Amino acid sequence: MDNSTPETGRVLLVDDEAAFQRLGGNFLRSLGHEVNVAGDGDAAMAAFAQQRPELVLLDLAMPPHMDPEHGLELIPRLAGVPVIVLTGHGEHDLALRAVELGAWDFITKPIDPDLLRFVVARALRKSRLEAELVRLRSSQGSDELGLIGQTPPMQQLRVMVRRVAPTRVSVLVLGPTGTGKELVARALHEGSPRRDGPFVVVHCGALSAELLESELFGHMKGSFTGAYRDQPGLVEAAHGGTLFLDEVGEMPPPMQVKLLRFLQEGSFVPVGGRTQRQADARVLAATHRDLEAMVRDGSFREDLYYRLKGVVLRTPALAERMADVPLLAARFLKGVAPQARFSAGALAWITSREWPGNVRELKAIVESAGALMLPDQQEVDTELLHLSAGDSLDPRRSPEPAPGTGVLDAALNELERRLIQDAMMAAGGNQSEAARQLGVSRVGLIKKLTRLGLR
Numbered sequence: 001m002d003n004s005t006p007e008t009g010r011v012l013l014v015d016d017e018a019a020f021q022r023l024g025g026n027f028l029r030s031l032g033h034e035v036n037v038a039g040d041g042d043a044a045m046a047a048f049a050q051q052r053p054e055l056v057l058l059d060l061a062m063p064p065h066m067d068p069e070h071g072l073e074l075i076p077r078l079a080g081v082p083v084i085v086l087t088g089h090g091e092h093d094l095a096l097r098a099v100e101l102g103a104w105d106f107i108t109k110p111i112d113p114d115l116l117r118f119v120v121a122r123a124l125r126k127s128r129l130e131a132e133l134v135r136l137r138s139s140q141g142s143d144e145l146g147l148i149g150q151t152p153p154m155q156q157l158r159v160m161v162r163r164v165a166p167t168r169v170s171v172l173v174l175g176p177t178g179t180g181k182e183l184v185a186r187a188l189h190e191g192s193p194r195r196d197g198p199f200v201v202v203h204c205g206a207l208s209a210e211l212l213e214s215e216l217f218g219h220m221k222g223s224f225t226g227a228y229r230d231q232p233g234l235v236e237a238a239h240g241g242t243l244f245l246d247e248v249g250e251m252p253p254p255m256q257v258k259l260l261r262f263l264q265e266g267s268f269v270p271v272g273g274r275t276q277r278q279a280d281a282r283v284l285a286a287t288h289r290d291l292e293a294m295v296r297d298g299s300f301r302e303d304l305y306y307r308l309k310g311v312v313l314r315t316p317a318l319a320e321r322m323a324d325v326p327l328l329a330a331r332f333l334k335g336v337a338p339q340a341r342f343s344a345g346a347l348a349w350i351t352s353r354e355w356p357g358n359v360r361e362l363k364a365i366v367e368s369a370g371a372l373m374l375p376d377q378q379e380v381d382t383e384l385l386h387l388s389a390g391d392s393l394d395p396r397r398s399p400e401p402a403p404g405t406g407v408l409d410a411a412l413n414e415l416e417r418r419l420i421q422d423a424m425m426a427a428g429g430n431q432s433e434a435a436r437q438l439g440v441s442r443v444g445l446i447k448k449l450t451r452l453g454l455r
């Protein structure tokens with residue numbers, strides 16, 4: 001991509017009228033676009049090859065005979081670039097044929113400069129988003145260790161994972177919930193000589209001290225009610241592999257002592273047992289809690305803390321790497337609906353939303369939106385996202401109800417959305433007609449459609 005701003009780009013204006021070439025060209029240049037002009041089909045194709053425009057404005061009436069069929073023929077040849085067709089009044093059918101052939105939009109002459117500015121900026125933005133998505137979809141490298149993300153914190157994290165994985169060093173993974181701490185642990189296991197051994201996860205927060213001890217170290221028959229047989233623990237199950245202690249900050253103090261012994265000596269005693277056993281498992285641990293503060297207030301043993309934190313890896317909150325959001329979303333969507341893509345509104349929604357649940361939340365919403373798509377739907381739009389986020393009327397979670405965030409704004413937006421949808425339906429998708437019904441200008445309607453994510 002070039003270094004122009006998102007709103008400006010290289011535009012090819014194809015029109016035989018010298019006056020419009022000059023006026024239209026100057027107007028677009030005044031907006032910051034780089035404009036080339038061509039007066040006929042051959043010149044247009046030559047400029048297309050040379051300038052590599054990002055957008056083509058095409059008047060269909062082509063010299064020498066001013067036959068719009070020649071203009072229509074050009075559209076498929078301008079492949080890969082949004083083409084906006086300029087039509088005369090009453091050329092509605094022609095415009096529709098142009099759209100069928102792949103044109104993105106059409107504007108009727110005489111041209112309203114505001115509309116031209118808006119349509120051109122929107123087409124550039126949308127096509128860039130699409131190109132970005134294609135790039136992201138094809139950039140799935142196997143070298144990413146299952147950790148999706150191209151921002152500096154993710155790249156650094158992968159560098160560290162690669163460096164630490166082959167060693168026996170214990171690793172403490174710190175980061176907010178849903179940021180991939182377990183994925184990091186798996187990547188460490190996969191990158192280690194133990195990769196053919198087991199990877200065993202223990203959720204320390206989910207169990208009481210007694211149950212956790214039995215779960216980790218196993219128990220002997222008769223050691224408590226319901227212990228009908230000897231049961232080996234997860235430490236033994238992880239022998240030769242990796243034991244991942246998730247939410248280690250939740251581990252009750254009595255268990256912390258026993259875990260420390262295992263870390264120091266590799267030995268443990270099952271519940272109700274008398275003899276020590278050995279297991280060879282590399283221990284990785286993770287928590288979203290502030291372990292240092294817990295050490296200070298005495299709820300986490302200092303000696304265990306230092307034992308666990310051979311190396312500390314941090315998984316960043318999604319808010320610290322928002323630039324990764326489109327990539328993550330595209331990949332999660334691809335996983336459930338390979339052909340689907342996001343509408344521009346949906347992408348804007350995804351990238352402007354706060355993600356307190358981090359990647360887990362993003363993944364859940366995108367995957368359920370993908371699953372909710374109708375068979376003939378190709379795009380995930382904002383409506384689907386709202387539906388799967390369960391927040392269409394929850395003003396706290398929705399970025400749509402600009403400018404306010406109150407219940408009234410949300411309700412008014414919802415009302416506006418419904419009225420516009422009804423009018424668009426009644427008008428058979430014709431924006432001018434729908435705008436007339438609603439008593440607003442076409443540009444006003446387009447702005448509302450965009451704001452409400454209905455385009």
Ligand SMILES: Nc1ncnc2c1ncn2[C@@H]1O[C@H](COP(=O)(O)OP(=O)(O)OP(=O)(O)O)[C@@H](O)[C@H]1O
Nearest residue numbers: 146147148176177178179180181182183288359360
């Ligand atoms: N960088 C990432 N790339 C791809 N998927 C990710 C990434 N980070 C998280 N995920 C996905 O998000 C979900 C949550 O990840 P994970 O369970 O590893 O988070 P966590 O930090 O361990 O969460 P918790 O603290 O709640 O246990 C998983 O489905 C995981 O695959």
